[in-house]
Amino acid sequence: MNEILTLVTFLALLFYTGIEMKFQLQMLQQNSYRNDRYNRWLKGESFATISRLTDLFLLLLLSTNFLPTFVQIVTITVVLAKSVKGLQTKYKKTLVFTKRATRLYIAALSLSLLVAGLAAGLTTLSNGSRALLAIAILAPYFMMAANIIMQPVEKRINRKYYDEAKQILSQMQDLTVIGITGSYGKTSTKHYLYRILCERYNVLMTPGSFNTPMGVIRTIREQMKPYHNIFICEMGAKQIGDIKEICDLVAPQIGIITAVGEQHLESFKTIGNVQRTKFELVDALPSSGLAVINNDFPYIANRPVENVPVKRYTIADTGADYHIEDIRYDTDATRFTVVGGGERIELSTKLIGECNLSNLMAAVITARHLQVPVPSIQYGVGRIEQVEHRLNMKRTPGGISIIDDAFNSNPDGARMALDVLRRMTQGKRIIITPGMIELGEKQVEYNYILGKQIAEVCDYVMIVGRYNREAILKGLQEKNYPEDKVFVADTFTDAQARLAQIAQPGDTVLYENDLPDTFK
Template identity: 55%
Template sequence: MSLFLIVIYVVCGAYMVLNFKHDIHMLQQNSYRIKRYWKYLKQDIGSTWRMVDVALLFLVFSTLLDLRLAMLIASIVMVVKCFMIFKKKHKKPLVFTNRVWRIYTVSALISLLIFIGLVISTYKENIVFGLYPPQAIAIGSVLLMAIFSWAIVMLAVVVLMPVERMINRRYWNEAYSILQSMPNLKIIGITGSYGKTSTKHYLYRILSEEYDVLMTPGSFNTPMGVIRTVREMMKPYNTIFICEMGAKQKGDIKEICDLVHPDMGIITAVGPMHLESFKSIENVQSTKFELVDSLPADGFAVVNNDFEYCANRDVRNVECVRYCVANENRKDCQYSAESIKYTVNGTSFAIRKPDGGVIELSTRLVGECNISNLIAAVIVALRLGMSEEKIRRGVSGIEQVEHRLSMKQTAGGVTIIDDAFNSNPTGSKMALDVLSEFKTGKRIVVTPGMIELGSRQNELNEAFGEKIAKSCDVAIIVGQYNRDAILSGINKAGFKKENLHVVDSFNDAQLVLSTLLRSGDIVLYENDLPDTFK
C-alpha cells in the first residue's frame, strides 16, 4: 500500500471516529433516549454538515475527476471538519461519562471493523467492486458512515442496553443500601415544571444554618443523577437530603421516590413544560404529584397554589399546606407573600403564616418566582423546627443562582438580569415584570423564546411577544426557532419597529447591544437555547 493511501485512510479513520462526538453529544442532551433523540434527528439529518459528506461521496464516485485527486479533496475537507469538531464550543458540553465512553467505543468498533475490512481488500489483486476500485469503496464507506453516524450510534445504544440495565441495577442497589443504613435521615423531595432547582438551593442555604445538609448538585434530577449523588456524596453524618426530581414522562418521579422514599415533598409548579413528551397538562400534573402520592402517612406536602393545576389537585393522603404570591389565591393558602418591594440591591417582603403572624425577610433575589420559591423553603424550615431568626439569616445569605433571574451591574453602569436557564411561560412573565419595574434607562430584552411546549409552542411564544411589547423599550429576537410567533405577538401589540431587532445568533445580539447600551440601561437575557434547538 502506498504512503498516499495510508495517509488517506488514517484521515478517514480519524474523521469517522470524531464524527461520532456530535451524535453522542446530542444523544446525551436527549437523556440517551432513542425516541427523543430521533425527534432531534428529524431536524438534523438534512443539515449542511451531513450534506457536505453527501457531496464528497458523489465526488469520489464520479468520473469527473481522477480518483486520487477526488480522494485528496475529500481528505482535506475531512481534516478541516476534524478541526471544527475540536474547536466547536457548546452551551452544554459533552460530559465524558463512563456511559459515553461505552457508546463511543462500540460505535467506533462497529465502524472500524467495516472500514478495516474494506481497507484490507485493497491488498488483494484483481478484486473489483462493480465499476469502482476498492480504494473508492473504502473511502466511500467512511463517508457513508459519517452521513449515517447517527444510525450507528443508535445501534450501539441498542447493543449496550443489557449492559446498561445491569450497571444501573447495581448502582441502584448500592444507593438503596446506603439510604437504608441511615434511618434518621430526613429526605425532602422537590419537583415542579419550573422553580425546583432554585427552591433546592434556597432550602439548602436556609437549613444549613442548623443541619448538615446534602442536596443533589446542579441538575442531577434524574434517577441516575440521584443515585450518583447518594453513592458518591452521601456521608454518615448528613441529617437532611434534599432531592431534586425531574421528569420528562409519566413514572419518572415515582421511580426516584421508590429509591429515596421522601418524608416531605414540595411541588413548585405545574405548567406547560415538556409537552412534547407529556402530551397534556394533565399528564404533567399527575407526574409531578407522584411525589406527594409517594409520601408516607406521616409525611408533609407543600404545594404552590399560584398554578391552576396545583390548586385544583386534592391531596388527602398526607398533611398538605399551600402557599401563594398572587393576592387572588390567598383565601385557599396557609402561607402567602405580602409587602413585596424591589430595589437594585434585592427584595424585601413578608410571609403571612396560618396563625396570622408574619415573618419579615430581605433577600438579594428579585422576581415573584424567587419569592415563591423562598416561601416553600421557609415553610419546610419552619416544619423542621428552625427559629425565625435563623431562617431570616439564611434567606439574607442566599446567593443568586446563576442564569435564574440573577442580577449584576457592569463597570459601565448597565444592569444585567440573567434568566437564561430554561425559560417557561410563568418565569418569563415574571422576568419581564421585574424588567418593567426599572425606570433608569432603556429596558432591553434578548431572547430566542421558549421551547418544549408541544402543540402550544406558537401560541405561548406569541403571548410572550405581546408581553415583551408591553414591558420593554427594545427587543432583540435571536434565532429562527420561535421567531415568527414572537414577532407576531410583538407586532400585534403595536411595538415600535425601530426598536425591534431580529438576529441569527447571540453573537449578533451582542453586536446590536454594543451600539445601543448606555449607563443606566437594563438588559434581560431570557432563555438560552440548548444545542439541540439551535
C-alpha cells in the same frame, strides 16, 4: 506512493468519522441518551446542508476512477479541514465524557470500524475509505444503533449502582429526605432550602441539575456521609413515572411541588399528564410526612391531597395556609413577610421577582416544619445568593443592569421576568431572547403571547435564532411595536454585538432563555 496515499485517505476519513460520532454523541447526551428524543431532534435538522452535500459529492468521486490521486488529495484536505473546524466549534453545552458517554463512543467507533474493516477486508482499503465516509454521513444512525446495543450493559451497570445507593440509604436511619419537583422553580427552591436548613442540620442536596434517577444515585454513592441528617433531592421528569422511580429509591418524607405548568409538553402531551407526574411525589409520601404545594397554579390548587398532611401556599392571600404580605423592592434588598401557621415572619433577601419569593416561601414553610428557629431562617434567607441564570441580577462596570433568566424559560417564568424588567424605570429596557421551547402544539401560541407581552414592557427587542422568530414577531406586530426597535440575530454573538452598540449606562437587559445546541 499510491498505497501510502490510500492509507492516509483511510486514516483521515477514520479521524473525520470519529469527530462526526463525537458531535452526534453530544446531541444524544443533550437528549438524555433517549433515541426517541434524539430522533425527533434529527427530523428537525436539514440533511441537505453544504457540509453533508460536500460529503456526498466526495463519496461519489471516491466511487469512480476519475483522477484517483487528485480525488484522494482533495478528500484528505476537505475532511481534515472539516475535522479541525468541528474540534474548534464552541457549544453552549459541551460533551461531558462520563463513563457512559465513553462506553457509548467506543461502541459507536467499534461498530464503524467493524463495517469499514469488513468493506476493506473483503475488497480493498479504498472500499474501506468509502465505507468510512458513508458511515460519517450516516453517523446519527450508527450512534442510535450503538445506543441500542449498549442498553443491556447500561441496565446492568445502573442496577448495580441503584442497589449500592439503596444500601447506603438503608443505613441512614435518622435521615429525613425532602423531595422537590415542579415544572419550574425546583432548583432554586432546593438551593434556598439548603441554605436555610444548614443553620441547624447537616444537609446534602443533589448538585446542579442532578435530578434524574442516575443523578440522584450518583449523589448518594459519592457524597452521602453518615453524619448527614437531611437529604434534599431534586426530582426532574420528562414523562409519567419519572418521579415515582426516584421516590421508590429515596422514600421521601417531605415533598415540595413548586409548579405545575405547561412545560415539556412535547413529551408530556397534556397538562393533565404533567400534574399526574408531579403529584407522584405527594402520592409517595407516608401518612406521617408533609406535602408543601404551590396553590398559585390551578393544576395544583384543584388536586386534592388526602394521604398526607398538606400546607398550601400562594403569593397573595387567597385563603391558602401561607401567603406573602408587604413586598417592598428596595435598592439593596427585597423585603417581605411570610404569613401562616399562626406566625408573621419578616424577611429580607437579595433575590428579586415574585417567583423567587414563592420559592423562598416553600423553603421557609419546610424549615419551620423541621423546627428551624425564626432568627435562623431570617439569617439564612438574608445570605442566600442568587442562583445563576435563574432571574438573578448583576450590574456591569459600565452601569448596565443585567437580569439573567437564561435557564429553561417557560410561560409563567417569562411573564414574571418581564414584570421584574417593567419595574426598572431608569434607562432603556432591552430583552434578548430566542423564545421558549418544549411546549408541543402550544409552542407557536405561547411565543406569540410572549411577543405581545414583550411589546408592553420593552424599549428594544432582540430575537435570537430562527426557531421561534416568526411567532414572536407576530406578537410584536399585533401590538404595533416599532420595527426599528427590533433586531433579528442569527446567533447570540450577533445580539451581543448589537447590544454593545445601543446599550448605555442606566439601561437594563433581560436575557430570557438560552436554547441548547439542539435548537437553532
